[in-house]
Amino acid sequence: MLFASTVAVKDPIGARRGDTQRHQSSSDIAVTDWKQAGLLAPSQVRVHKLAAVEKRLVRRKLGRISDADWSTARAAILQMLG
Numbered sequence: 001m002l003f004a005s006t007v008a009v010k011d012p013i014g015a016r017r018g019d020t021q022r023h024q025s026s027s028d029i030a031v032t033d034w035k036q037a038g039l040l041a042p043s044q045v046r047v048h049k050l051a052a053v054e055k056r057l058v059r060r061k062l063g064r065i066s067d068a069d070w071s072t073a074r075a076a077i078l079q080m081l082g
Helices: 067-081
Strands: 028-031 043-046
Touching (some): 028 067, 043 067
Antiparallel strands (some): 028 043
16 A cells, blocks of 8 residues: 555644644544654644655655554545545
């Protein structure tokens, strides 16, 4: 699956450490195990902002969500896609 290990954390494009402005959407899925995932702050999968990015453009891996969080996010993605 193309997006099996990809997660958008907060606002990945243009986000800065220390950003306090939060834009919530009904399609945001909370990453409940964010510390276990290696993330620095509570985060969300932004289901409505999926994007395909060439591997060469990825600078570093931010973390990896748990199987439980991935299952929740995957179900929301599939529901959104119909």
